Amino acid sequence: MSLYMDHSATSWPKPEMVYEKINDYLRYNGASPGRGGHKKSVAAGRLVEQTRKDLANFFNIEDSSRLVFSSNATEAINICLKGILNSGDHVIISSMEHNSVLRPLWALCQKGIELSIIECSQNGELDPQKVKSQIKSNTRLICVLHSSNVTGTILPIKEIGNVAKEHEILFMLDTAQTAGVIPIDVIEFNLDILTFTGHKGLLGLQGTGGFYLRSGVEIRSWLEGGTGSASESHAQPEEMPDKFESGTANTPGIVGLGAGVRFIEEVGLEKIQKHEESLIEALIIGLKDIENVILYGPLDPTRQSAVLSFNIKNVDCSVVSHLLDNVYDISCRAGLHCAPLAHKTIGTFPSGSCRLSPGYFHTLEDINKVVGAIFDIEKMYR
Numbered sequence: 001m002s003l004y005m006d007h008s009a010t011s012w013p014k015p016e017m018v019y020e021k022i023n024d025y026l027r028y029n030g031a032s033p034g035r036g037g038h039k040k041s042v043a044a045g046r047l048v049e050q051t052r053k054d055l056a057n058f059f060n061i062e063d064s065s066r067l068v069f070s071s072n073a074t075e076a077i078n079i080c081l082k083g084i085l086n087s088g089d090h091v092i093i094s095s096m097e098h099n100s101v102l103r104p105l106w107a108l109c110q111k112g113i114e115l116s117i118i119e120c121s122q123n124g125e126l127d128p129q130k131v132k133s134q135i136k137s138n139t140r141l142i143c144v145l146h147s148s149n150v151t152g153t154i155l156p157i158k159e160i161g162n163v164a165k166e167h168e169i170l171f172m173l174d175t176a177q178t179a180g181v182i183p184i185d186v187i188e189f190n191l192d193i194l195t196f197t198g199h200k201g202l203l204g205l206q207g208t209g210g211f212y213l214r215s216g217v218e219i220r221s222w223l224e225g226g227t228g229s230a231s232e233s234h235a236q237p238e239e240m241p242d243k244f245e246s247g248t249a250n251t252p253g254i255v256g257l258g259a260g261v262r263f264i265e266e267v268g269l270e271k272i273q274k275h276e277e278s279l280i281e282a283l284i285i286g287l288k289d290i291e292n293v294i295l296y297g298p299l300d301p302t303r304q305s306a307v308l309s310f311n312i313k314n315v316d317c318s319v320v321s322h323l324l325d326n327v328y329d330i331s332c333r334a335g336l337h338c339a340p341l342a343h344k345t346i347g348t349f350p351s352g353s354c355r356l357s358p359g360y361f362h363t364l365e366d367i368n369k370v371v372g373a374i375f376d377i378e379k380m381y382r
């Protein structure tokens with residue numbers, strides 16, 4: 001039986017109810033939400049708004065209109081960074097960030113943004129004091145990920161949020177690796193901006209994601225067009241979420257995302273988190289004693305999300321992942337995982353690592369099979 005160990009890239013399979021809700025929408029509705037007064041359009045609009053409300057509730061967002069849908073986390077991050085930063089602004093990030101944050105910021109540096117990248121420890125951990133020490137009079141934004149897609153390392157978000165609040169600096173969190181598996185509370189974390197992706201831990205489809213903007217935080221619109229509202233006006237509506245949602249929505253995707261969130265609520269986030277912790281713990285225990293296997297990250301299930309990077313000494317990670325795929329039918333990702341600075345931080349640049357990322361539907365038996373396969377591969381190369 002094949003084992004899909006690439007949930008950090010995208011989760012699969014989805015809960016049955018995700019497939020069912022999308023199927024129902026496509027077969028029995030299929031209309032464009034909020035475009036016209038006919039029954040199907042109104043019903044489709046309700047489905048979109050229900051997902052918005054469910055997600056807002058999930059992140060403890062009081063006003064669901066502050067939650068905007070986008071195509072993925074990358075788009076959400078770009079909209080927020082480019083909509084809020086001006087020439088002369090200073091931004092602080094960590095060395096574990098994904099290219100979805102690094103590349104827009106490097107592009108913005110060409111337009112006069114100043115960037116400070118805080119070096120994390122070799123297992124990806126960030127000292128909040130270092131964030132404090134980088135603050136300058138023009139610091140506008142602190143932007144970090146919740147957990148690394150390379151090592152799983154969870155960053156001290158509450159502490160960083162407190163630093164941001166104390167210095168009246170905007171705080172933006174990339175929850176691509178944690179939404180749906182680790183509790184997130186915009187109030188408790190003092191978040192001004194949260195970006196999320198729908199197709200990983202939230203168990204929805206690819207092509208979904210979005211962001212939350214705290215009330216009072218205003219950013220430039222990025223795309224003008226039809227919103228189904230204030231159509232007589234030449235100007236893009238200022239109302240949320242219409243300001244950022246021009247064009248026909250990805251309704252099947254949003255319906256699926258809503259079902260993913262409902263599944264998580266029904267199972268219980270705590271149960272999902274505990275199960276994923278047990279899987280990653282078993283992986284760490286199973287792999288750490290295999291000769292020539294090097295593990296990266298905190299190696300503590302309570303300090304990392306369900307991601308484990310490893311290498312076999314003197315064997316290229318792409319060879320290991322190829323063997324896992326073609327001999328053992330285990331899918332995992334090798335290379336730099338779109339996070340070159342994270343690999344510099346942990347000492348695996350430029351070759352990268354093999355990354356295993358199990359999901360909620362895996363069992364300890366699955367993990368044992370992965371450990372056995374890596375044991376065999378290492379023996380083969382000894």
Ligand SMILES: Cc1ncc(COP(=O)(O)O)c(C=O)c1O
Binds near residue numbers: 074075098148197209
């Ligand atoms: C930490 C992190 N941020 C952002 C993203 C971008 O997510 P998406 O591909 O859905 O835009 C990813 C995707 O892997 C990620 O791991």
